[in-house]
Structures are given as C-alpha cells and as structure tokens.
Amino acid sequence: MIDLIFPDGSKREFEPGVTGRDVAASIAPSLAKRAILVKLDGELLDVERPLERGGRFEILDRNAPEALETIRHDVSHILAEAVQELFPGTQVTIGPAIEDGFYYDFARDEPFSLDDLARIEQRMKEIVDRDEPIRREVWNRQEAIAHFRSIGEEYKAQIIEGIPGEEPITVYRQGQWKDLCRGPHLPSTKAAGKAFKLTKLAGAYWRGDSNNPMLQRIYGTAWASEADLEAYLKRVEEAEKRDHRKIGRQMDLFHMQEEGRGMVFWHEKGLTLWRTVEAYMRRRLADAGYVEVRTPQVLDRVFWEKSGHWENYRPNMFVCETVEGEELALKPMNCPGHIQIFSFGQKSYRDLPLRMAEFGACHRYEPSGALHGLMRVRAFTQDDAHIFCREDQIVDEVASFIELATSIHEDFGLVRDHITLGTRPNPRAGTDAFWDMAEAQLLDAARKAGVEPVVAEGDGAFYAPKLDFQLKDAIGRSWTCGTIQNDYVLPDRLGAEFVGEDGQKHKPVMLHRAILGSFERFLGVLIENYAGAFPLWLSPVQVVVATITSDADDFALKAAARLRAAGLRVETDLRNEKINYKIREHSLAKTPVIAVVGRREAEEGKVALRRLGSDGQQILGLDEACNVLALEALPPDIARGRGHDAATVGTAAGGEVG
RNA sequence: GCCGCCAUAGCUCAGCCGGUAGAGCGGCGCAUUCGUAAUGCGUAGGUCGGGUGUUCGAGUCACCCUGGCGGCACCA
Numbered sequence: 001m002i003d004l005i006f007p008d009g010s011k012r013e014f015e016p017g018v019t020g021r022d023v024a025a026s027i028a029p030s031l032a033k034r035a036i037l038v039k040l041d042g043e044l045l046d047v048e049r050p051l052e053r054g055g056r057f058e059i060l061d062r063n064a065p066e067a068l069e070t071i072r073h074d075v076s077h078i079l080a081e082a083v084q085e086l087f088p089g090t091q092v093t094i095g096p097a098i099e100d101g102f103y104y105d106f107a108r109d110e111p112f113s114l115d116d117l118a119r120i121e122q123r124m125k126e127i128v129d130r131d132e133p134i135r136r137e138v139w140n141r142q143e144a145i146a147h148f149r150s151i152g153e154e155y156k157a158q159i160i161e162g163i164p165g166e167e168p169i170t171v172y173r174q175g176q177w178k179d180l181c182r183g184p185h186l187p188s189t190k191a192a193g194k195a196f197k198l199t200k201l202a203g204a205y206w207r208g209d210s211n212n213p214m215l216q217r218i219y220g221t222a223w224a225s226e227a228d229l230e231a232y233l234k235r236v237e238e239a240e241k242r243d244h245r246k247i248g249r250q251m252d253l254f255h256m257q258e259e260g261r262g263m264v265f266w267h268e269k270g271l272t273l274w275r276t277v278e279a280y281m282r283r284r285l286a287d288a289g290y291v292e293v294r295t296p297q298v299l300d301r302v303f304w305e306k307s308g309h310w311e312n313y314r315p316n317m318f319v320c321e322t323v324e325g326e327e328l329a330l331k332p333m334n335c336p337g338h339i340q341i342f343s344f345g346q347k348s349y350r351d352l353p354l355r356m357a358e359f360g361a362c363h364r365y366e367p368s369g370a371l372h373g374l375m376r377v378r379a380f381t382q383d384d385a386h387i388f389c390r391e392d393q394i395v396d397e398v399a400s401f402i403e404l405a406t407s408i409h410e411d412f413g414l415v416r417d418h419i420t421l422g423t424r425p426n427p428r429a430g431t432d433a434f435w436d437m438a439e440a441q442l443l444d445a446a447r448k449a450g451v452e453p454v455v456a457e458g459d460g461a462f463y464a465p466k467l468d469f470q471l472k473d474a475i476g477r478s479w480t481c482g483t484i485q486n487d488y489v490l491p492d493r494l495g496a497e498f499v500g501e502d503g504q505k506h507k508p509v510m511l512h513r514a515i516l517g518s519f520e521r522f523l524g525v526l527i528e529n530y531a532g533a534f535p536l537w538l539s540p541v542q543v544v545v546a547t548i549t550s551d552a553d554d555f556a557l558k559a560a561a562r563l564r565a566a567g568l569r570v571e572t573d574l575r576n577e578k579i580n581y582k583i584r585e586h587s588l589a590k591t592p593v594i595a596v597v598g599r600r601e602a603e604e605g606k607v608a609l610r611r612l613g614s615d616g617q618q619i620l621g622l623d624e625a626c627n628v629l630a631l632e633a634l635p636p637d638i639a640r641g642r643g644h645d646a647a648t649v650g651t652a653a654g655g656e657v658g
Numbered sequence: 659g660c661c662g663c664c665a666u667a668g669c670u671c672a673g674c675c676g677g678u679a680g681a682g683c684g685g686c687g688c689a690u691u692c693g694u695a696a697u698g699c700g701u702a703g704g705u706c707g708g709g710u711g712u713u714c715g716a717g718u719c720a721c722c723c724u725g726g727c728g729g730c731a732c733c734a
Contacts (some may be wrong), residue, residue, distance in 0.1 A: 083728030103729095111662060210731040214661050217729070249669080258707090258725055313734060333734060367659050368725095376733075451712060461734065514734095549691045569659025576691070584695035598693055610694060617694070 002179065014054075018625040021048040021187070024059050034061040036191045037070055037184060044070065046136055046184045059346040062193065062224050064520055072097035074134070074185055074192040075124070076104045081177040082123035082217070086116075092179060093155040093206065093215060100232060101196075101221035105204055107155060113217055120218070124196070128258045131190040132175030136183055139169045148180065154204070156180050162257055195229040196222035238475060244527035245373040249585035251532050251590065253523075253540070254374070262371045262378030264520055269540035272569065273526075274519055278359060280411070280635050281383055281516070287637075288404050290355040290385055295337030296363065301327040307336040308493060318363045320545075334360035335487075335512060338386045339494045339518045342508070347498040352508065353389035353397055359519070360384045374524030381519045387511040388496070394486055394509055398467070399447030405469060405515045413529055414471040417478055419451050422459030422466045428491050429463045439465045463489040464512075473529040481522060484513040533590045533612060536633045539569070543629065544591050545607070546573040546582040548598035555602035559595060559622055566626035568633055587612060 001013045004023065014023060020038030024031040024047070035047045041055035044066060060067050076095035083090055083106055094103030106112075112120075128310055139147075141160065148156040159180060172181045174189060186192055198220040206212035223229040240246075248254050253270030256263065266274060283290070301319070304310040309317065309332060318330040329339065334583055338356050339597050345352070361381045370376050387397050406416055421442055423433040446453045453467060460466050469482035487510045491497075497505045515520035526538070536542055545560045547553055553574050563570045573582050579596065586594050595607040596617070609618040620628060634642070 114663075200728060201662060205660080208731075210660070214730075216661075219729080261725080286721045309734070316732090316734085335734085364733080369659060369661095369730080370732060372727095463734080546694090547691095548693050551691080578690090578692055578697065579694055580692090581696055582694085587695055594694080596694060600693085608694080615694070 001607065002051060004051075004054055004057035007056075007058050014051070016052055017050040019050055020045065020059060023051075023057070027059075031059060035059045036062050036186045037064070037067055039066065044184045045133075049136060049189050051186070062191065062362065068224055069097045070184060070186060071083060071192055071224060072102040072222045074189070075196045075220065076102035077134075077174060077179055077181070077185070077570055078124045078127050078192060079104050079170070079198070079220060080106075080179060080191055081127055081174060082120050083633040084177065086119060086123055087112075088146055089152070091153055094159070101199070101219065103204075103217050103219045105206070105217045107206075107213070107215050112201055112218065114201065117218070120466040121196075121198045124198075125194055127175075128189050128192055128194055128554055130175060131188050132177075133188045134172055134174045134185045136185070137171045137173060139171050141169050144169045144171065144180070145636070192222075193224070195224065195226045196220055197229065197233070202505065234477070239477065239528075242475070242528045242531045243373075244375075247527050247532040251540075253527070256373075261368065262366060262376070262536040264364070264374065264377060264379070270523070272540040273523060273534070273538060276635075277516070277519065277523065277526075280637065281359075281408075283635075283637055284404065284408055285355075285357050285385070290357040290402075292357050292359075293338065293341055294358055295334060295341070295360065296331070298328045298330055299337075301329060303336065304329050306494065307490070309333070309336070313364075315367045318365055326636075331360070332364045334358050334362065334382065334384045335386055335490055335510070336494060339491060339496050339510070342386075342388050343494070343496050347388075347508075349390065349498055349500045349506075352498060353387050353393050355385060355387045357383075357385035361585070374520045374527075377518075377520050380521070383514050383516040383522075385513055387513065388491070388498075388508040389511065390500075390506070392508055394441050394511065395445045395448060398442060398484055398486070399448040399512055399621065401484050401511070401513055402446065402449035402451060402467070408515050409469065409471055409481065412526060413535070414473060414479070414525070416471045417470045419446060419453045419457040420455035420468045422461070422468060424465065425458045425460050427462065429458070433463065434488070438488070441486055442467050442484075459473045461485055461487075463487055469474075471525075472525065473525065474531070477528075479525050481517050481525060482513075482515045483517070484511055486511055504648060534592070536592045536629075537635045539590070539592045541571050541589075541591055542569045542633055543593045543595055544571050544573055544582075544586045545595045545597060546579065546586065548579045548596065550574070550576065551599050552597045552602040555605075558599045559597060559607055559625075562622055562626055563595070563629065566630040568629055583610070595625065 002010055002018075003013055005011050021032055021035060023038075025034040035602065037060040038045050038047055039058040039060060040051065040053075044145040049449040062071065070216045071098065076097065079102075080092045080095055081105070083093065087108060089108070091107035093105040093107060145157045145160050148160065170181065170183060171178050172183060172185055198218055200219045202217045202219065204212045205525060206215055221232055222231065223232060250271065251269060252267050253273065254264050254266045256265065282292070282633060298320075301310060304317070313332060317332050319327060321327055338358065341356065357435065359381055361379065363379050366376060366378050371378070372634075387401075389397050401517050402419070409416060421439065423439055428435070443453065446467060456468075464487040466483050466485040468480050471479050471481050473479060489509075491508050491510045496508055496510070498508055500506045526534070534540075543563055545556045545563070547556045556572055556574060560570045573586070575582070579598075583594060590612060592612050594610045597607055601619070602609055606619055606621050609620060609625060609629075610616075
C-alpha cells in the first residue's frame with residue numbers, strides 16, 4: 001500500500017497503481033471531474049498516471065497556479081497537432097510553455113502566413129472540442145528513434161538521442177496524434193480550454209544556434225479563463241501605448257532616421273530630460289566619492305590591439321582610416337581609457353579605492369536586427385565608472401555600490417525585483433579557481449548588502465562574473481538596468497599597478513559598473529515607466545501658463561518670468577483659444593502643471609494651478625505659487641538633503657477649489 | 659546577420675478583383691476673447707520609401723534595394 005498525505009494533513013492508504021483520478025473520485029465525483037493534474041511531493045503528474053509511491057499529495061483543478069504552465073504546454077501540443085493536420089509534411093520540434101503563453105517551432109519549407117494562423121487557431125479549437133484523451137507511454141529508446149525517423153521527424157529523433165540514458169523516453173498520444181514529451185499533460189484536449197490565441201510568427205534557430213537551420217516559430221498566449229485572456233490582451237495594449245518610440249514622437253523628445261541607424265537625434269525636450277538625469281547623476285556620484293573624467297572618442301588601432309578589443313570585437317567597432325594612413329577606432333567602451341588615467345604617474349594604495357566616472361559616449365556596430373528604438377542603439381552614452389581597488393576592498397565597494405544603485409533606481413520610480421549573478425560563461429578567460437573566487441566575492445558583497453542574488457548560469461562576461469539589477473516598472477514589466485563586474489584581467493593586460501604598503505608594485509582590481517546602463521536606454525525605460533507623464537522634477541516642461549482671455553497676457557508673461565526665476569521650466573500659451581482647448585492640449589502633452597490665468601487672477605495677482613490627472617485647482621498668489629512649485633520640483637536627492645520628502649511636498653499649502 | 663510582415667499627406671490610417679489618390683487629427687487663414695480635456699467656417703499639403711519588370715495603363719501584381727516592425731542569434 002502507499003500513503004497519500006493530503007493538504008489538510010490527513011493521510012489515506014491506496015493500492016499502488018491507483019491514479020490521481022481514482023483518488024479524486026474516492027473523495028468526490030465532482031473533484032474527479034475537475035481534476036486536471038496532481039502533485040506528488042512537489043512533482044506535477046498526469047491525473048491518469050498510476051502512482052507507485054506515496055507522499056504529500058494534492059489534486060489540482062485548472063485554477064491552480066501550477067496548472068497554468070501545463071495548460072500552456074498542452075495548448076502548444078494542440079497547436080502542433082493542428083499544424084500537422086493542416087500542413088502535412090511539417091516537422092515538429094519543441095514547444096514549451098513560456099511567460100504568458102507558449103510557442104512551438106516547426107520545420108517546413110513554405111513559410112506560414114498570417115492567414116494560416118487564423119486557420120490553425122480554428123483547427124485548434126476543433127481539437128479541443130474533440131476532447132481527445134491524452135495518454136502517456138514509455139518507449140524503448142532505439143525504437144523511438146527509429147520510429148520518429150521513419151515518419152520523417154528527424155528533429156524529434158535528434159532530441160531523443162540527446163536525452164540522458166537514465167531518463168525514460170515518454171511519448172504522449174493525443175487522439176491520433178503523438179509527440180515526444182516529458183509531460184506532464186492534462187487528461188484531454190478539452191481540459192486545455194479555449195482561452196488561447198496565436199499571437200505572432202517568427203523565425204528561430206534550431207537549438208538556439210545561429211549555425212543551425214532556421215525554424216518557424218508560432219507564438220501564442222493561453223490562460224485558465226477567457227477573463228484572464230482578455231485581461232492579458234488589455235495589458236499588452238496598455239504596454240503598446242507606452243512605447244517610448246511612440247511617446248518620443250508625440251512629446252517631441254527625439255527621433256531617428258534612415259541615414260543614422262541606431263543613432264538618436266535628441267530634440268530640445270528630450271535633451272532637457274537627459275540633462276536633468278545627468279545633473280542628478282553627477283550629484284549622486286560626487287556624493288558617493290567618484291571623480292569625473294573624460295577620455296578620447298577615437299584612438300589608434302594599436303591601442304585597441306593592446307586592450308584586446310581589436311582581436312575580439314573588431315567587426316563591431318567603427319573604424320576609420322585617415323589620409324595619412326593611420327587606422328583609428330571609435331571607442332566601444334571607456335575602460336581602457338580609464339586605465340590610462342589611472343596609470344598616468346604613480347598610484348599608491350592610499351589612492352585606492354579610486355572611483356573614476358565618465359559619461360562616456362561609445363559606439364558599437366550592433367547587428368542591424370538588434371536595433372530597437374532607444375533600447376539598443378549604436379551610439380550611446382554610458383553612465384560608466386571604474387573602481388580601482390585592492391582585492392580586499394572589493395566586497396565593501398560592491399556592497400556600497402548596490403546601495404547607491406538601489407537608491408538611484410528608486411528615485412526614478414523603479415523598484416528592484418531581484419539581482420542576478422551572472423556566472424562563468426563559455427568561452428572565458430581565467431581558471432576555474434579564479435572564477436570560484438570572483439563569483440564568491442560578488443555573492444558575498446550582495447549578501448552584505450542584504451540581497452540574495454538569483455544565479456544566472458553562464459551569464460557573466462568572458463573576463464568576469466557580474467551582478468545585474470532587474471527592475472520593475474509601473475506596470476510590472478521588468479528591465480535590466482545597472483551592472484557591476486569584478487575584473488582582474490584588463491588591469492593586468494594593460495599593466496595597471498599601484499605601490500602597496502610594502503613598497504612593492506601590485507595589480508589593482510577594476511570594478512566595471514553602471515547604474516543606468518546607457519542614457520539612451522534608460523531614458524527609454526523612464527518614458528515607458530511614466531508613460532510620458534514624468535514627475536515634476538524630470539518633466540521637460542514643468543509649467544504652462546495658459547491665459548483665458550488676452551486681457552491676462554501681460555500678467556501671464558510676468559508670472560512665467562517669475563516661475564522661471566524660481567528655477568522652473570515654463571512655457572506660455574497666449575493663443576486665442578478657449579481654455580478648454582488649451583487644458584486638453586497641455587494635458588495630452590503630459591504637462592504636469594497648468595497655471596491658468598484669467599482676468600480675475602490677473603487683477604488679484606494669482607494663478608490657478610491645475611495638476612495633471614486632477615481636475616481641481618489650487619489658487620495661489622504668484623510668490624506662493626513659485627515657492628510651492630520650486631519646492632515640489634526639487635530632484636529627490638536635493639529634497640532629501642533639505643529634509644523634505646518629495647512625495648508630500650507641495651500639497652500642504654494653498655486651498656483646493658473645485 | 660537570419661526568418662516573416664510592413665512602407666500612402668507632419669501624425670494615425672482608408673484606398674476591393676490594376677484605370678493617374680481620400681479621411682480624421684495637425685498646419686495655415688478668417689471669425690470668435692469664450693473660465694478648466696476638442697468653437698465655427700475656409701484653405702494648403704502626398705504621385706503613393708527607391709528601382710526594375712509585367713501591362714494600353716500600377717499606390718494596387720512580380721522581383722531587387724533601403725528602412726521600419728515582430729521574433730531568433732548577438733549584446734565587451
């Protein structure tokens with residue numbers, strides 16, 4: 001007999017070979033009907049799977065969180081079945097569940113069309129209606145390989161060949177159709193439900209390797225209920241509205257054009273945003289003990305040969321030849337330049353840690369297909385810095401960096417989800433012993449800062465492991481911003497050294513670190529995080545003074561001048577338009593504050609402040625308005641320095657009027 | 659770079675099976691001076707990303723190039 005322990009703690013005995021469905025039926029017939037999966041000691045199993053051992057046991061219906069992944073996986077199989085019915089001769093490969101949905105990769109000479117997608121989706125729904133039972137079978141390895149080969153499924157045969165010897169080869173039958181799969185699966189196609197939708201068509205390399213043939217991938221989304229599906233589609237729509245490329249155009253922040261792929265034309269408002277962020281970063285870095293430097297944009301090929309970049313990254317560098325025959329390259333990164341400054345003259349251990357920052361403009365020839373708005377560009381400015389330190393200073397430096405970065409990210413409304421530790425990749429420089437040590441240092445430092453990193457196997461740079469910050473924005477999407485790497489290789493390669501207490505020369509360790517990543521990308525993230533409705537301190541235009549009638553023009557100009565004198569970024573709108581029209585226009589332009597001035601305000605020397613997103617007004621005397629807004633527009637670091645909490649400042653003074 | 663899709667006024671988009679381009683918003687002009695999310699009327703903008711071909715005739719079909727988008731690969 002086997003013992004099953006239920007979630008309520010009760011324990012019951014069953015015959016070995018009993019199925020999850022039998023167990024459910026012994027509790028209640030309705031439960032047997034609803035059951036789509038069972039969990040035995042944390043492992044998900046088919047409900048029809050005979051149980052050979054006991055353990056902690058749970059019966060899951062389709063609303064269980066764990067069921068969703070299986071539903072998605074099943075829908076991907078239904079997709080594959082539909083495709084093979086409609087397009088005989090198409091080979092199936094793999095089709096996993098992913099975040100929000102699933103995909104399936106097919107090998108077929110003819111490309112699928114968008115129209116095909118609609119047909120396939122229709123057929124998938126028919127397959128669900130057919131209620132085909134899904135059953136697990138264990139096959140003999142050699143027979144399985146021979147079988148899949150014989151039916152022309154070369155990819156499946158290859159997959160089986162790659163499965164470790166001790167693992168059983170399982171095949172799931174789904175009506176007439178079958179697929180190699182580890183499982184688990186739902187009891188029938190009907191259990192998958194119809195809350196799914198095919199979303200996109202894409203190419204994808206077999207086994208993720210660009211040397212392999214390209215397969216056709218069909219993506220879909222699948223949910224436990226129609227309501228969830230609709231909510232998801234709505235979320236996607238909301239995210240599209242925040243697209244920084246769209247908002248960048250609407251708000252006149254920047255543009256890009258054909259002749260400069262991956263290069264940004266920053267317009268006045270976009271540059272204002274940039275400079276605001278830059279000024280903030282300068283203050284934060286200065287407070288944290290960094291010095292700022294600037295290194296050459298273009299350096300001789302010989303320099304990059306020494307640094308090793310020529311050898312490793314030549315195809316991705318912008319290179320030019322001069323009339324005198326020199327070969328020069330635009331810098332793809334700042335580190336070698338910083339080492340030159342470090343090595344200029346002699347450095348003592350007393351100089352360490354030396355934190356050297358540069359808002360460094362770099363150029364990298366990124367593959368054309370990688371370019372994406374501001375997120376991936378060919379010319380970008382990093383908020384770069386290198387901390388030269390002794391080995392025993394690494395942990396402290398990394399830990400305080402984590403604190404600094406966290407504080408900065410939060411000032412921009414981004415909350416940390418987690419930090420990843422990218423470990424040794426392949427290929428890589430250095431011995432395993434080196435990597436053991438370097439990875440341990442980062443782990444120690446993270447823990448010292450109170451963070452337990454999530455390990456991302458093989459995600460490190462080739463010369464060093466790294467910590468990456470994963471942030472969440474206002475609508476829950478995650479972004480990677482900020483990184484730190486402990487590099488022993490480059491300082492050695494470029495001969496950086498310092499004189500230690502012992503009078504001997506030592507090699508410093510170099511911590512490469514960025515908090516924003518690049519200004520381009522970070523501003524893109526900010527635009528999407530705030531959907532263009534920036535907090536007052538960041539907003540390119542902070543106040544628009546809008547008149548109701550031309551009688552108020554003079555006062556409006558005076559008010560604008562005073563607000564500017566108080567340090568605010570102000571525009572005026574004296575056009576002969578109705579106030580409704582102006583309010584609408586400036587609200588759509590995401591202006592945080594509209595200062596309305598009519599005859600009444602002009603006579604009384606007041607302004608009526610209207611905040612974006614609220615329809616109330618705050619009528620204040622001009623002086624008071626200047627004070628309130630200037631205080632409110634303080635960057636968060638300065639507000640903290642003055643003992644103000646930016647979030648609550650400005651709401652205290654003045655009366656609300658409907 | 660690879661696979662697929664797309665490319666029409668400043669913006670968003672319509673233009674069916676080929677017969678020489680439309681709308682809304684925006685712009686400009688005139689009128690309106692009107693208290694917190696769109697005042698009315700009028701008017702000017704495109705030869706349809708570039709090229710080749712098919713055709714009596716192409717925005718509309720085919721092919722090539724360029725670029726954009728969605729993925730894949732890449733991301734020091």
